[in-house]
Amino acid sequence: MVEVLPDVAALNRALHYVESDNLPRELCVGDVVRVPLNGRRVRGWVTAVGVEAEPGRPLESVAKLTGHGTDREVMDLCRWAAWRWVGRLPTILSAVTPDRAVRTPSQRVPRHADTERSPGLDAALVRESAVLADRGPGTHLLTVSPTSDLASVACGVASVGQTIVVVPNPSTARHIESALRGAGATVARWPGGAAETMSGHTVVGGRGAVWAPAPHLAAIVVLDEHDEALQNESSPTWHARELAIERARRCGVPCILVSPMPSLEARRAAETRGSRSVVSTARRRAGWARLVVVDRREDDPRTGMFSPRFVADARRARESGETVLCILNRVGRARLLACARCGTVAECEACGASVRSDGDVLECPRCGTVRPKVCLECGGFSMKVLRMGVTKARDDLQTLLREPVVEVTSATDPGAQRGAGVVIGTVAALHRALERSAGDPEVGLLCFLDFDQELLATRYRASEEALALVVAASRVVGGRSGGRVLLQTRRPAHPVTEAAQRADPDLLAALEWPRREMLGLPPAASVAAVGGEAAAAWIAGLRDSTRVDEVEVLGPKDGWWLVRAEDPSTLAEVAGAVERPRGRLRLRVDPMNLPV
Numbered sequence: 149m150v151e152v153l154p155d156v157a158a159l160n161r162a163l164h165y166v167e168s169d170n171l172p173r174e175l176c177v178g179d180v181v182r183v184p185l186n187g188r189r190v191r192g193w194v195t196a197v198g199v200e201a202e203p204g205r206p207l208e209s210v211a212k213l214t215g216h217g218t219d220r221e222v223m224d225l226c227r228w229a230a231w232r233w234v235g236r237l238p239t240i241l242s243a244v245t246p247d248r249a250v251r252t253p254s255q256r257v258p259r260h261a262d263t264e265r266s267p268g269l270d271a272a273l274v275r276e277s278a279v280l281a282d283r284g285p286g287t288h289l290l291t292v293s294p295t296s297d298l299a300s301v302a303c304g305v306a307s308v309g310q311t312i313v314v315v316p317n318p319s320t321a322r323h324i325e326s327a328l329r330g331a332g333a334t335v336a337r338w339p340g341g342a343a344e345t346m347s348g349h350t351v352v353g354g355r356g357a358v359w360a361p362a363p364h365l366a367a368i369v370v371l372d373e374h375d376e377a378l379q380n381e382s383s384p385t386w387h388a389r390e391l392a393i394e395r396a397r398r399c400g401v402p403c404i405l406v407s408p409m410p411s412l413e414a415r416r417a418a419e420t421r422g423s424r425s426v427v428s429t430a431r432r433r434a435g436w437a438r439l440v441v442v443d444r445r446e447d448d449p450r451t452g453m454f455s456p457r458f459v460a461d462a463r464r465a466r467e468s469g470e471t472v473l474c475i476l477n478r479v480g481r482a483r484l485l486a487c488a489r490c491g492t493v494a495e496c497e498a499c500g501a502s503v504r505s506d507g508d509v510l511e512c513p514r515c516g517t518v519r520p521k522v523c524l525e526c527g528g529f530s531m532k533v534l535r536m537g538v539t540k541a542r543d544d545l546q547t548l549l550r551e552p553v554v555e556v557t558s559a560t561d562p563g564a565q566r567g568a569g570v571v572i573g574t575v576a577a578l579h580r581a582l583e584r585s586a587g588d589p590e591v592g593l594l595c596f597l598d599f600d601q602e603l604l605a606t607r608y609r610a611s612e613e614a615l616a617l618v619v620a621a622s623r624v625v626g627g628r629s630g631g632r633v634l635l636q637t638r639r640p641a642h643p644v645t646e647a648a649q650r651a652d653p654d655l656l657a658a659l660e661w662p663r664r665e666m667l668g669l670p671p672a673a674s675v676a677a678v679g680g681e682a683a684a685a686w687i688a689g690l691r692d693s694t695r696v697d698e699v700e701v702l703g704p705k706d707g708w709w710l711v712r713a714e715d716p717s718t719l720a721e722v723a724g725a726v727e728r729p730r731g732r733l734r735l736r737v738d739p740m741n742l743p744v
């Protein structure tokens with residue numbers, strides 16, 4: 149008898165089947181099979197073999213063996229993920245299983261990266277990474293510079309044996325794959341290369357690569373571990389960094405986290421059980437762009453988006469044939485309030501978000517702090533709404549620079565940006581510039597037209613996200629020796645700006661941690677956002693549970709509740725014990741963005 153979990157999320161229970169003699173081989177844990185269920189044939193995963201028959205249930209046979217889906221080790225990791233992010237096992241297994249199940253693992257003999265023969269790599273970085281991988285089990289955090297060559301890190305780590313390399317975006321994955329091949333390693337891309345990963349080849353891929361079966365696993369490396377693309381957007385909201393840490397711990401291998409701006413989560417993991425290292429100050433500095441902070445407090449907002457400094461720099465850049473890239477977020481723009489006398493933007497004194505005016509008081513939409521309508525800078529009583537001329541921004545820029553300006557959003561055809569001299573766009577334009585093909589003109593000037601929208605956003609990770617934008621900008625212009633980055637702001641001395649100018653992300657982290665503790669937000673606490681049509685019934689079930697005292701329930705607000713616990717395991721235990729009602733339930737544990 150074998151135990152099979154049918155691919156039916158609502159059932160979420162394994163059933164027993166007879167392993168029939170017609171199957172081509174013996175079944176093992178992680179196999180994808182087809183089994184009869186209520187008169188249908190459904191896909192399922194073998195979750196246990198050699199089990200006793202269940203009494204009282206008619207015996208049915210496994211109808212077909214499709215192939216290897218995953219292995220026992222990853223199956224156990226999936227169970228842990230279902231617990232940690234309060235999801236259902238079939239949903240997670242669907243994400244883990246390659247589209248085409250593997251009939252037989254590859255016969256090709258695996259070869260590891262050879263650090264001696266790595267042409268075109270950063271030798272110092274290769275060596276430092278190999279040293280980290282040699283340190284053995286634990287979470288080892290490496291702070292690099294924004295322009296550090298991540299392929300060198302991957303090659304250094306992969307010299308110790310089968311390695312899983314997780315990267316947030318596909319274009320970086322391609323670059324790393326070819327560097328690893330250049331260093332003599334045999335490489336499998338995830339997804340797609342499941343037959344190779346099962347026979348011990350090094351794996352490179354996006355967040356899903358963390359699930360690759362790897363029987364000879366020697367190390368896991370997560371590159372740009374701060375990037376939000378490492379978390380699954382829909383529930384269960386599993387995170388590749390957390391999975392990498394847990395998987396490496398279970399396998400007794402090192403987990404190496406790499407970033408120019410390490411997340412609070414990575415810092416904590418490395419401090420608890422591992423080590424921290426930083427590339428030399430000179431090398432780190434070289435990767436951060438030259439920042440020019442343009443203080444707009446004195447400017448009349450009606451003069452528009454473009455400061456005289458920007459216009460002068462942009463004209464000079466165009467005269468020397470360089471590309472100008474302007475970033476302006478139009479969607480979800482907050483209406484910022486500024487002091488009518490000194491121009492300072494009104495922000496929350498407790499958490500730093502921009503505040504809203506409510507009668508005679510100012511209220512923080514993020515933490516709820518209320519204070520009188522007084523400027524913290526000069527004591528002025530009068531506030532004005534900043535109305536930036538966003539809608540005409542492209543037309544105004546064309547007039548100022550006397551040449552065509554290309555506008556880019558996530559919906560724009562990627563080709564439109566290629567070769568353009570002046571671009572104005574959302575953050576999508578920044579990410580596309582990062583992937584630009586060789587031969588495009590260099591970006592000589594990159595300007596965040598309204599950086600306050602990023603600095604003072606009410607999203608709880610706004611400060612980290614703003615610094616991540618500076619990291620991306622530094623990459624686009626090519627670090628300190630490359631182009632300039634202009635920040636137009638009414639908050640010239642913000643910790644994010646300071647951290648970027650001094651190439652020292654620790655400055656921001658030191659302020660963020662106590663703030664998260666005060667607000668009870670991840671990773672200082674664990675939070676689940678609960679929404680969807682079944683949310684009210686689920687929350688009622690939670691309130692009836694015997695352990696409800698261990699969590700705090702907030703809301704509902706706009707259809708969402710927040711459930712907060714001291715740590716992830718308390719949240720997982722309490723929330724996991726609540727029975728799921730019928731209907732759609734969105735349960736987002738420790739998400740990068742909270743809906744309210």
Ligand SMILES: [Zn+2]
Nearest residue numbers: 496499512515
């Ligand atoms: Zn606040």
Ligand SMILES: [Zn+2]
Nearest residue numbers: 487490523526
């Ligand atoms: Zn003032």
